[in-house]
Amino acid sequence: MTRSYLPGVFAMAAVVVASNILVQFLFGQWLTWGAFTYPIAFLVTDITNRVYGTGPARKVVFAGFIVGVICSLIGTQIMGEFGPLVTLRIAIGSGLAFLTAQLLDVSIFAALRNGAWWRAPLASTLIGASVDTALFFSIAFSATLTWIEPGNDVSWAGEMLPILGSGPVAPLWVSLAVADWGVKIGLALLALVPFRLIVGRLLRKEATAG
Template sequence: MTLVVAASNVLVQHPVEAFGLADKLTWGAFSYPLAFLVTDLTNRRFGPKIARRVVLVGFALAVLLSLALATPRIALASGTAFLVGQLLDVSVFARLRRLAWWRAPLVASLAGSAIDTALFFSLAFAGDAEMSTTVGLLGGVADAPLWVNLAAFDFIVKVFGAFVLLAPYAALMRVVRPFETPRPSR
């Protein structure tokens, strides 16, 4: 978890130069969805209480490591977004865990990604002169600051990642047995 977040904090500082995507996407969008997979598998196996602990430990370690690898603003924005997004993921997953196998990880990841993206990009880049230059939002639908365009494309990649990561989640379901609430003894 810590490595995924720290790597994402470094990668978000590097735009994808290929195919003219430099003002649309950073490499961090591709690594971060793995954090939701880790959280969801932890929640499946150990339940929400332990998943929250993993999130808290991951948060603390990721912020410390990110302070060494990224700017302080990115590290703090990432920590805040990570904490809120992952805790939302844990709560949504716990509520949906008894439904069809794919609903809990998909809906939890989408909800967590939406909050994470909005918080991270606004805290990390809003007001930054370089990141506030105006570009065509989503390729020209409207004009918006660069950071808003990056956030929109980042979220699109995270949505795609949430669907793609259902395959490894499904494959790991056989290995990661579900958490069962202990029943009181009689």
């Protein structure tokens, strides 16, 4: 059984590594390319949960968390134009958001497992993604949490601007969070298609092997 869900571990590791690299590259005004790869982590978790159960799904999550910590440690040693690519606040926010959101995803999926096939992956991803976004952006950029890393100047993220250029006025990081959340929600809906196809294939393979 362990060998069966190892591809999930490798897939999660690949998503985390790719997202940590792509987050350095902007996509438009509010996003980075990492915003489009990171939500795949929820798909990997949900597929593992459906096919192999909550235990293996949690192991896949913890594997992704460990890879994320390693990526953060490497990022702290790489200097960019304005300092280390990964600051303490970003590292804490990223790790805490990932672990909390993914484990929440696993629990919600398990609770809804016996419902319609789409309900568990959709609800768990929507809730998990929302928690992930809220935790990461508030920890990494909110002015109220500057005590976490006083030496890290994130005043740029507190610039008051209309949300996404046209909404109510709020700190810049709120616009970044809203844009990121929107991508996660959109991809959660699209991910139902590969979820259905991949789960069906894996379950048939498990039944044949059994």
